Amino acid sequence: MRDQTPTSPALSLELLDWYDSHARTMPWRTSPADRKAGMRPDPYRVWMSEVMLQQTTVAAVKEYFTRFTTRWPTVAALAEAEDGDVMAEWAGLGYYARARNLLKCARVVHHDHGGVFPNTLETLLKLPGVGPYTAAAIASIAFDLSETVLDGNVERVMARLHDHHAPLPGSRPALKDFAAALTPPMRPGDYAQAVMDLGATLCTPKSPACGICPWRTPCQARINGTAAELPKKTPKAPKPTRHGIAYLARSETGDWLLERRPDKGLLGGMLGWPGSDWADVPTAAPPFSADWQDIGGEVRHTFTHFHLHLRVEVAELPKGFNAREGQLVLTKDAFRAKDLPTVMRKAFSLFQDNQGLG
Numbered sequence: 001m002r003d004q005t006p007t008s009p010a011l012s013l014e015l016l017d018w019y020d021s022h023a024r025t026m027p028w029r030t031s032p033a034d035r036k037a038g039m040r041p042d043p044y045r046v047w048m049s050e051v052m053l054q055q056t057t058v059a060a061v062k063e064y065f066t067r068f069t070t071r072w073p074t075v076a077a078l079a080e081a082e083d084g085d086v087m088a089e090w091a092g093l094g095y096y097a098r099a100r101n102l103l104k105c106a107r108v109v110h111h112d113h114g115g116v117f118p119n120t121l122e123t124l125l126k127l128p129g130v131g132p133y134t135a136a137a138i139a140s141i142a143f144d145l146s147e148t149v150l151d152g153n154v155e156r157v158m159a160r161l162h163d164h165h166a167p168l169p170g171s172r173p174a175l176k177d178f179a180a181a182l183t184p185p186m187r188p189g190d191y192a193q194a195v196m197d198l199g200a201t202l203c204t205p206k207s208p209a210c211g212i213c214p215w216r217t218p219c220q221a222r223i224n225g226t227a228a229e230l231p232k233k234t235p236k237a238p239k240p241t242r243h244g245i246a247y248l249a250r251s252e253t254g255d256w257l258l259e260r261r262p263d264k265g266l267l268g269g270m271l272g273w274p275g276s277d278w279a280d281v282p283t284a285a286p287p288f289s290a291d292w293q294d295i296g297g298e299v300r301h302t303f304t305h306f307h308l309h310l311r312v313e314v315a316e317l318p319k320g321f322n323a324r325e326g327q328l329v330l331t332k333d334a335f336r337a338k339d340l341p342t343v344m345r346k347a348f349s350l351f352q353d354n355q356g357l358g
Contacts, residue, residue, distance in 0.1 A: 008218070009182070009184065011182055011215060011218065012182050012183070012184040012191055013184070014214050014215065015191065015194045015195065015198065015214055015215065016184075016187060016190060016191060016194060017214070018194065018198070018214040019032060019190060019191075019193065019194035019197060020032045020033075022197065022201070023190075023193065023194070023197060024058075024197050024200070024201070026049075026058065026062070027062060027065055027066055027069075028045045028046060028048065028049035028065055028069075029041075029049075029193065032190055035187075035189075035190060040142075041141055041142045041189070042142070043117035043119075043138060043142035043143070044074060044075045044117065045069060046137070046138055046141050046142040047105075047117060047130075047134070047138050047142070048065060048068060048069065048102075049061065049065055050133075050134045050137045050138065051098055051101070051102055051105075051129065051134065052064055052065055052068075052093065052098070054095065054098060054134070055094075055095055055304075056093060056094065056095070058200070060093065061093070064089070064090070064093050067089060068089060071089065072086075074115070075106050075109050075110055075115055075117070076110050076115045078102070078103070078106040079103075079106040079107045079109070079110035079111070079115075080110075081103070083103060083269065084260075084271075086099060086102065086103055087099055087100075087269050087270050087271070088271070088339040090102075091270065091271075091339050091340055091341055091342075091345075092341070092342055092345070094341075094342065095304075096266075096267050096268055096269065096270055096341065097129075097268060098129065099269070100129075100263065100268060100269055101128050101129025102129065104128035104129065105127045105128045105129050105130060108127055108128060109127065117138065117142065119139070119142075119143045119145075120139070120145075121135050121136065121139045121145070121147055124138055124139060133149065133150060133151060135147075136148060136149045136150070137149050137151075137192065140188050140189045140192040141189040141192060141193060142189070143189075144187070144188055144189045145188065145189075146183055146184070146185055146188040147183075147188070147192075148176055148179050148180040148183050149179070149192040149195075149196070150172070150175065150176045150179055151196060152199070153195065153196045153197075153198070153199025153200050153203070154175075154179055154195050154196060154199060155168065155172065155175050155231055156199050156203060156205065156230065156231050157195055157198055157199045157203045157215075158175040158178040158179050159171070159175060159221070159230040159231035159232075160203060160208070160219055160220075160221035160222070160226075160227050160230045160231075161178070161215060161218065161219050161220065161221070162178050162220055162221075163220035163221045163223075163224050163226055163230070164178070164230070164231070165226075165229075165230065165232055166232070167231070167232040167233050167234045168231050168232070168233045168234065169233075169234065170234065171231070171232075175231075179195070198213070198214070198215070203227075206228070207228075208227050208228070210222045210227060239302070239305060239306050239307050240305075240306050240307070241306065241307040241308075241309060242278040242279055242280065242282075242306050242307070242308050242309070243278065243279065243280065243281070243282050243308075243309050243310075243311070244275055244276050244277065244278040244279070244282045244308065244309075244310050244311070245275055245276040245282055245284060245285075245310065245311045245312075245313055246272075246273040246274075246275045246299070246310050246311070246312050246313070246344070246347040247273055247274045247275060247286050247287055247292065247313055247314075247315070248273055248312060248313070248314045248315075248347065248348070248351050249274075249287065249288070249290075249314070249315050249316065249317045250314075250316065250317055251316070251317035251319070251321070252316070252317075252319070255317060256317075257273075257274065257287060257317055257321075258271045258272065258273065258274075259271070259272065259273070259274050259287070266303065267341050267343075267344075270340070270341050270344075271339060271340055271344075272340060272341060272343075272344040273344055273347055273348075274286070274287040275310075278306075278308055286313070286315070288315075288317075288318060288321065290315035290316065290318070291315060292313040292314070292315045293313060293314055293315065294311060294312070294313050295312050295313070295314055295350065295351060295354045295355070296354060297312070297350050297353075297354060298310065298311060298350075299311075299312065299343065299346045299347050299350055300346075301342065301343040301346060308343065310343070310346075310347055312347050312350050312351055314351060
């Protein structure tokens with residue numbers, strides 16, 4: 001019988017046995033059976049999925065991943081893509097700095113590394129937008145290196161396995177040490193995905209399925225009845241609320257006035273409606289002088305660090321209006337609300353609802 005203490009290397013084998021039968025099927029993953037047959041994961045697809053999955057759910061990412069890898073099947077294809085096309089495909093996935101870094105990283109890999117992803121943690125960390133977690137995930141999953149992958153699922157599993165009550169984020173180094181101690185020299189890529197799958201499917205934040213968990217015997221939190229409490233987290237400060245104005249302007253012929261936001265900052269590089277600053281008391285900043293009308297109602301959207309309340313004002317685009325630098329005028333036929341970030345789509349939906357448009 002295998003030793004089943006929380007620090008026993010035998011736990012890795014137990015988990016790999018479970019993973020071989022219960023691995024989730026995902027479009028970017030090479031299954032355990034395929035890996036056993038000699039199929040190697042594509043580093044490009046591993047990298048793409050890990051960037052998309054940052055602070056986003058698997059369910060939300062699947063469609064985006066499929067669209068991206070169908071349109072740009074290689075890192076070279078993505079590196080040569082137009083910035084606007086990539087940002088438009090990313091619209092709605094959120095955290096738009098990821099999309100900008102996606103392009104930067106693809107171009108560095110294409111131009112500086114001959115289109116081949118580096119296969120060491122140190123070199124991966126030098127790529128744009130690749131931090132410690134993403135580098136470890138690529139190194140482990142794509143190249144089968146014994147690097148420690150620590151995402152939210154792994155943190156939760158380790159906290160419960162060791163009944164570790166120090167709160168996150170301060171407890172992260174200790175949890176990483178626990179995870180590193182269990183990372184095996186053989187099949188580390190499958191093992192990394194196995195721990196993440198365990199956290200996502202059985203060792204879930206609420207109502208963990210301890211009765212069918214492969215690590216139920218050594219799990220100290222199960223033994224002590226504390227699993228539901230873990231991991232503990234330092235309370236977050238309340239998010240402030242900011243206010244702003246979005247300006248929607250349309251011409252008699254159906255042209256809409258949009259602007260490309262600056263590359264840096266929130267929603268950087270994305271198309272959106274011209275607008276005011278986002279502040280406690282926003283400063284009106286219409287893109288041209290007109291009889292702007294408040295349509296009533298309010299757009300509410302939450303970003304990582306604050307809540308946003310947007311007022312929507314509309315006006316008719318003057319005949320012969322010339323968009324200033326950085327703005328685009330698109331015909332109604334070419335305008336696609338799906339190309340806009342979620343908060344901008346919400347503003348358009350509010351306009352549609354209040355104007356009775358479909």
